[in-house]
Amino acid sequence: MTEQTEPSDILFSDEQAQLLEIAETFSANKSPIDAVRRQLAAEDAIDGALWREIAALGWLGIAIPEEFGGSGLGLGEVVAIVEPMGRKLLSSPLASTTLAAQAILCTGNDEQKSQWLPQLAAGTVAALALTEAHGDWDLCHLTCTATRNGGTLSLSGGKTFVTDAAQADLFLVSLALDGAPALVLVEKSALGKDALHREVVVDETRRSYGLSLDGVELPAANLLAAADLPGCLKSLHLAACLLYAAEMCGGTAGVINVTLDYLKTRRQFDHFIGAYQALKHPMVDALVGLEQARSHLYHAATVFEMGNGADGRGEVAVRMAKAQAAAAFAFASDRAIQFHGAFGFTYDCDAQLYRRRALWCEQQHGDGLHHRKHLAGLLLD
């Protein structure tokens, strides 16, 4: 079909295959739907013991080089973990911790890497503080600032949607310094007592916080000083999109199954309702959307590389994966509510959990329309 296809567009390594299989079993065992619902009321998105199990499996160090305590694989292997977790609505700081490590790898000096990467690989939680009250997805649109006073940085402003902040020991914070974007590492101990406030968010499996930077003072050594910081922020944005695409593909498969179970067991007018084409055909549309999303996802997992901003192929692949997965998840979860009938309107029906998850995932790091707009620039000009 496309003229530029190459046989290597999707490579699926043995490591990916093993990780996918193990993570499927793990997520099914650790995150059945009643466990997800129990966790909704808990203080943290993930139970500490379960988080330590994830760390013990080595999953937090997958994309960290061996010299820093990781396994030296890449984000493509992390995708194979995140997808099955998304399917079972397992919520954890795995993605934020992984992405913080990638940012440090991309922008940090040797000292910062040796200090933080082994800790992150071992289970120290990192939170991303990248977005702000204006809600713009452009990570270079920054109102938070740092000013220099000798060797000290004074921070001000507020960040939003800092997930799992209460469990985090390290925050990766973006702000403007001398009129240019900058990234700083902020340890929990540097934050004021009331720096965090819980946000009420649509996806109740997540714990999201506003973060106040006012009054925070840091040594200038906490700056991540990359030559091309906007480029690194873009890489980080795309990496986040890749992991969100994985989470959404998993979620789509999950919610399709929830709906199928209902369509195969619920009877009306003497028939299982799944026999009605008005319900059957949209389920096929949902499946078709998912299949394309997974193909885009594993292609993006094959070609995307952190910090390789010059590679338009990776950017195109990731943006397509995020846009397609968002469309598939939105459709499948929206229809899930509708096809459960009156039960779908209730809090007890699991369809809402997926619909809420889909909304969160689509609206963080760019929705489909936004990515298609950027794709237009990449593909048409």
Added chain:
Amino acid sequence: MNVSAKALDDFRVEVAAWLMANKPADPGFLLPQSFMEVGTDQQFEFLRDWQRKVYEAGYLGMAWPAQYGGGGRDQAFQDIATAEMARQKVPFMTNTIGLSWAGPLILNMGTEAQKQAYIKRILSAEDIWCQGFSEPDNGSDLGNAQLRAVRDGNEFVLNGSKIWTSLGSYADYMILLARSNTETNTKYEGLSYFLSPMKIPGVDPVPIRKLTGEYGFTQTFFDDARIPDTCLIGEEGKGWQVAMKTLTFERAVSGGQAGGVHSMPVFASEVVELARHAQRDGRPAIEDPLIRDQLVALLMEERGLDLNNQRADIPGLNTEWPGAIAMARKLTNSEWRQRLNQFAVTLQGANASRYVGDAQAVDGGRWQRGYFNSFSSTIGGGTSQIQKNIVGERVLGLPKSE
């Protein structure tokens, strides 16, 4: 067979050079985009000549047995020749039913005499083949075929009609599914399968005019047409199994096809080019943000379907609904192609209203005609709605629709 990489590389150079030197010049009239769209004698003769030329040069049926007229070479050579034909966008092989469905079927389960009689002439396009599956009252329900084949000594007498016979006006033979027994337990057991001559008394292909205004297929009437029982392929009463075998060739689930391109592909990139030339508000349409979004959506879907084909070959990424991609392929690809054609028409602004034959029609009106013809794929071979039933039931395991 073991073929060296060098032999294949050398062959690629050879076939590329031959195609470059021999591909036909623009005939001066709009060519059809697949065998289902051949509507005029002029188009037909042009395409038949081209197929014969390719066969005589040795680039068709390369892996079919040499004793029947094939090349007797490794499939890898044919794959290279086919890929090169696609790359150079040469016209398609018009005898598709013969090359891709009837030929492989005959080689797979035909008698020695059938192989001797038909295979070479399929390749050379001396014999054109058509398919007689659908009937006026049995479109998607193939197993319910009612055309009667009544045995009379060593002959069968055929009565009834087949419909949507592509190339029916030109065909010399038809692969024909007919009811040879009306008193069986299931409808499937009464079917027999024939390699049936078209140019005999009692067979009358009547052209059907398509929505495009062209003629591309026929309703084929059988009125006491007599054929010898040597036309049977497979046993009498086992026609359903032969039909299912045919479908594995038709859907390219089984290999063994003669090769060559069988339709002119359409690419989203062509529609992007169209958008550079179409105008909106005094500017190229490609600068219009809404048009850009639609173009990107079409490019994304094209890419997704293409990547699907690659992912379908990776078992570890197809564990939950194995076969989903292959089972939905006809649905997804034909629907995408229809949307692409439709968008290409609307892109032309006021000029979208022109049609084939108008001197100012954009690209000779190919997009308008392509859109109308695209319904042959969303309807033929099981409508998109039937495809959704099939995928919903066989892949997702939903209960059967009544």
